[in-house]
Amino acid sequence: MVMEKFQESMYKLIVETSTKLPKDVRRAIAKAKLRENAGTRAAMSLATIVQNIQMADENVSPICQDTGLPTFKIKVPVGVNQIEMKEAIRRAVAQATKDGKLRPNSVDSLTGENSGDNLGIGLPVMKFEQWEKDYIDVRLILKGGGCENKNIQYSLPCELEGLGRAGRDLDGIRKCILHAVYQAQGQGCSAGFIGVGIGGDRSAGYDLAKEQLFRPVDDVNPNEDLRKLEEYIMEAANKLGIGTMGFGGETTLLGCKIGVMHRIPASFFVSVAYNCWAFRRLGVIIDPHTGDIQEWLYQEGENVDFKQEETEMTSEAREVVLEAPITEEQIRSLKVGDVVRINGMIYTGRDAIHKHLMDHDAPVDLNGQIIYHCGPVMLKDENGKWHVKAAGPTTSIREEPYQGEIMKKFGIRAVIGKGGMGAKTLAALKEHGGVYLNAIGGAAQYYAECIQSVEGVDFLEFGIPEAMWHLRVKDFTAVVTMDSHGNSLHEDIEKSSLEKLAQFKERVF
Numbered sequence: 001m002v003m004e005k006f007q008e009s010m011y012k013l014i015v016e017t018s019t020k021l022p023k024d025v026r027r028a029i030a031k032a033k034l035r036e037n038a039g040t041r042a043a044m045s046l047a048t049i050v051q052n053i054q055m056a057d058e059n060v061s062p063i064c065q066d067t068g069l070p071t072f073k074i075k076v077p078v079g080v081n082q083i084e085m086k087e088a089i090r091r092a093v094a095q096a097t098k099d100g101k102l103r104p105n106s107v108d109s110l111t112g113e114n115s116g117d118n119l120g121i122g123l124p125v126m127k128f129e130q131w132e133k134d135y136i137d138v139r140l141i142l143k144g145g146g147c148e149n150k151n152i153q154y155s156l157p158c159e160l161e162g163l164g165r166a167g168r169d170l171d172g173i174r175k176c177i178l179h180a181v182y183q184a185q186g187q188g189c190s191a192g193f194i195g196v197g198i199g200g201d202r203s204a205g206y207d208l209a210k211e212q213l214f215r216p217v218d219d220v221n222p223n224e225d226l227r228k229l230e231e232y233i234m235e236a237a238n239k240l241g242i243g244t245m246g247f248g249g250e251t252t253l254l255g256c257k258i259g260v261m262h263r264i265p266a267s268f269f270v271s272v273a274y275n276c277w278a279f280r281r282l283g284v285i286i287d288p289h290t291g292d293i294q295e296w297l298y299q300e301g302e303n304v305d306f307k308q309e310e311t312e313m314t315s316e317a318r319e320v321v322l323e324a325p326i327t328e329e330q331i332r333s334l335k336v337g338d339v340v341r342i343n344g345m346i347y348t349g350r351d352a353i354h355k356h357l358m359d360h361d362a363p364v365d366l367n368g369q370i371i372y373h374c375g376p377v378m379l380k381d382e383n384g385k386w387h388v389k390a391a392g393p394t395t396s397i398r399e400e401p402y403q404g405e406i407m408k409k410f411g412i413r414a415v416i417g418k419g420g421m422g423a424k425t426l427a428a429l430k431e432h433g434g435v436y437l438n439a440i441g442g443a444a445q446y447y448a449e450c451i452q453s454v455e456g457v458d459f460l461e462f463g464i465p466e467a468m469w470h471l472r473v474k475d476f477t478a479v480v481t482m483d484s485h486g487n488s489l490h491e492d493i494e495k496s497s498l499e500k501l502a503q504f505k506e507r508v509f
């Protein structure tokens with residue numbers, strides 16, 4: 001095979017996967033959008049998501065800033081050189097990172113050092129299989145960290161909140177899957193897709209679950225029991241009321257695919273892989289002689305360009321403009337449900353910075369300022385100037401152990417993130433006078449466009465996603481989901497969805 005050509009094909013596959021959602025995923029999102037009532041938070045969030053998908057198409061830039069852990073699944077005819085193919089894929093990954101199509105996402109687990117090019121021990125993941133066919137099939141999934149963290153594995157029998165005992169049968173499996181959707185809440189950027197693996201051991205079960213994510217969203221399970229279960233889950237899970245971003249709403253789950261394998265007598269695992277709405281997986285058929293792409297996968301059927309649909313971000317909520325430095329009085333006037341438009345400066349800070357700030361000074365005066373939980377995709381031009389290529393929020397709950405203390409220590413008035421935070425932060429917001437602002441997860445192009453300039457950067461030694469970027473924004477829109485009066489939309493939705501979950505306690509299968 002001509003390896004230069006194969007490398008070029010892999011580069012195309014990576015760029016396409018990161019920047020353009022496949023047709024089957026678009027159709028699922030379009031359907032969800034039709035179900036939400038105009039003016040609700042869910043409808044507003046879906047409008048932003050759709051707008052973001054279109055912007056990523058036009059800009060050929062990452063749909064979400066977290067371009068995930070690239071995983072390639074490759075089927076090859078006998079006689080193809082897999083060692084050379086691996087090298088070509090690694091070169092294509094490094095090039096796509098350099099071009100801002102992938103975020104540098106490969107971090108040394110012991111030192112925290114970012115390799116800068118998405119290569120590292122075991123990364124990217126490449127799984128080869130030989131087959132009798134005369135062509136190469138390459139599939140790629142870019143699954144981000146927020147949804148990966150919501151994967152869950154059950155060992156049957158077990159006791160589940162809301163649902164009671166889950167036994168070693170189809171009905172027990174049913175309960176585990178419903179619980180998996182419930183426990184994800186909005187943190188994995190719902191509405192999501194799930195792949196389920198029944199059986200195997202812990203690792204084979206998860207592999208099987210992830211394998212399901214490669215099935216087309218609209219296929220039909222050939223196993224009759226599993227077909228019924230998939231249909232049931234799609235209906236029941238969408239009654240949980242978690243909705244887009246966990247804001248409440250009609251659509252919580254966009255797809256459910258279940259696979260089964262044998263197990264050993266003592267073990268009975270149900271493994272669930274959760275994928276956010278930004279479901280980036282594509283595939284190509286490659287000619288083994290030339291290395292050229294012969295066909296794109298997941299692109300059958302009707303195209304959804306969302307063009308005819310109204311994509312304006314409208315809502316019935318009160319709108320408030322915020323500009324830092326913000327006073328305590330301004331913050332205390334905000335209530336859960338208000339839509340905030342931010343102008344002026346915001347500072348990014350995520351895992352490494354929160355840990356660091358616990359026992360160090362901040363490099364800038366954060367009094368009255370806004371922290372953005374975000375790890376953007378950044379590119380430096382030839383004059384040394386930084387440009388934002390993608391900049392949506394990251395899951396805030398990871399900062400729960402630090403957030404309250406840091407807000408009080410530095411006088412921070414607002415944090416922007418997604419998925420909400422817990423009781424400790426809620427108490428700190430009340431005591432100190434702070435708010436939590438929920439941005440739309442995955443809307444990395446939409447938010448990148450709100451950023452007018454990059455005014456500075458600190459802690460670049462933590463790597464691009466973990467650095468503190470000083471960003472000047474205009475009309476950066478988010479929803480108040482936790483206020484300084486002890487209210488939390490996340491707490492409310494968690495409670496109401498648990499009540500709804502309990503309605504599915506009775507045996508069905």
Ligand SMILES: O=C(O)C[C@H](O)C(=O)O
Binds near residue numbers: 066146188189392394
């Ligand atoms: O790492 C990120 O930027 C986001 C992450 O995928 C998340 O969902 O929290």
Ligand code: SF4
Binds near residue numbers: 276
């Ligand atoms: S931020 Fe949301 S959309 Fe992006 S990878 Fe994480 S979970 Fe997915």
